[in-house]
Amino acid sequence: MNPPTIKDVAKAADVSVATVSRVLHNLAGYSEKTKQKVMHAVEELGYQPNAIARGLINKRTQTIGVLFPNVSSSFSSDILHGIEEVAHEKGFSVIVCNTAEDGKRTLKYLQVLREKQVDGIVFTSEVLKDEYYQAIKEMRVPVVLVNTMSQKYMIPYVKVDDRQAAYQATDYLIQKGHRKIAMIGGTPRDQIAGIPRLDGYRQALNDNGIEYVESRVAYGNFSIESGREAMEKLLVEAPPFTALFAASDEMAIGAMGIAMEKGLKIPDDISIIGYDDLSLASMVFPPLTTIHQPLTTMGRLASEKLISLIEEDSDKVSSSIVSHHLVERQTVRQKL
Template sequence: MVNPPTIKDVAKAAGVSVATVSRVLHNLAGYSDKTKQKVLAAVEELGYQPNAIARGLVNKRTQTIGVLFPDVSSSFSSDLLRGIEDVANDKGFSVIVCNTAEDGKRTMKYLQVLREKQVDGIVFTSEFLKEEYYEAIKAMGVPVVLVSTQSQKHVIPFVKVDDRQAAYQATDYLIQKGHRQIAMIGGTKTDKIAGIPRLEGYRQALEDNGIGFAESRVAYGDFALDSGRRAMEKLLAEAPPFTAVFAASDEMAIGAMGLALERGIRVPEDISVIGYDDLSIARMIFPPLTTIHQPLTEMGRLASDMLISLIEGAGQVSSRIVSHRLVERQTVRNWP
């Protein structure tokens, strides 16, 4: 069996030292353009593949990043991950994905796994950054970027939309369509990152339009499809009459629509529904879901780019509030 070419073979073929080859491969200074072209030509001719472990010994990096998701099976997570992986792969990094489960049941376990894997950085998504998580990441000594969440205690770069403003826009849209009796399917009741801000946006839009807020018209889920069904069932059984529903996630909106259909309630003829996220499934269902678009794949790209900049010591990065927009489809109608 033929042994794969080594860096020494490249150096010999190019007529330079091993140190020069290493400098060229790591984009360091100290050689002419002619020398660089000779080295790259030798690399291509020999089919030399730099060894990731050897690179790690030189730059003390493993070229891996860890990503923590509360639910890797959700469309929300897959859209974010697409963006994260796009940038990571372009920049020579591998991605380790961890499913922390609802309420962060396995977060500490996976932070320990990522520490053992010696990842170079972490993307932390969609969950409140508890103090124990922060301390564990701090002890690892690696940078972290937050996505669709932020820390109110620590200065950590984040990428997210303005959840309160986006929820306000969704509710105000229903009001401008003539709806006054508007229910809400909220996220986790104690969630300070998305659940509470989206409820506040809904409530503020009602109040600014002279509509009283009624706690009885709010039911809570966990952003997943089944919880939307349960919340809609509760609203139909217990809430005062309503003509429209704002759901704090597309999956909950779709779950609510499914339950309504089973009860013979037509969308949008009988009840209008607006969601939040603009997942691909929002375009596929019938009728297509009117929703708030947050650019999840672009958010993933931004987060990955920010993290790798921190890993490579390219300087400070700034947090980003990205733009949302309302996407009109077919689940909201003028009322009456």
């Protein structure tokens, strides 16, 4: 038995083929009652629109590309979950690319996405270098940034205010009575999350009359292992400290592991606050106090913006600074 065609759907719904096509492509020109009739016929017949034929009609492949520096991280998976939710709802497929640390494979994957003829790109957590922008511009597809932004190019983005969030984390420790506060930051030259979060930490210290001590800052790359290495360095080389702000939950969890291996109790001997509010943060012991980034929501927003740019063929999509908040758990104590 041959699979049902669009003509079969039209006959079952008692409408024209053109009307079925408009309904399936979310175009205007029909009533809600007609839409329900068409969708009922589609479901009853088990009709599956042919992706190639659909592409010939609207000159799209119904795919979007997503670029992550580290696909395996909890951070990336939470964002990806939001992106895929919306993409699935809108009838798009997602191609995920792992660009590796420092964007070692970014240009390679942009070429892959060009060959796949994706309709748009979600670019996350990296600096949008000139060569990346030029490659995307040559593809003539829209792009939306997540957890990053560009000062140079007018590209819509979705992110939190990293500087303000880091300020809140540090100020929280200060209000708990801590004045000797260390930090594990991102890579020193990272303009996206590293530098703004360090600036927020420094500003909170300054506003509370606390001297910034450079040796109390160590750097990682947002991974658990880099958090362990940075904490080892701080415990050996930094002046004594009673609290630590880590610029990611994974680095905070790595730091907690080293602290406990050294016989330090959390939060009795050292208070620790993270950044992201990954699912891991509530699973470790003691549960991690952290700054919540709505990562899945950020992914959904980015996907919605991108698909709007694709389907409406417009560049009128605004950027979004999403709200963050502090989540109190059990790794920070009031210093007596």
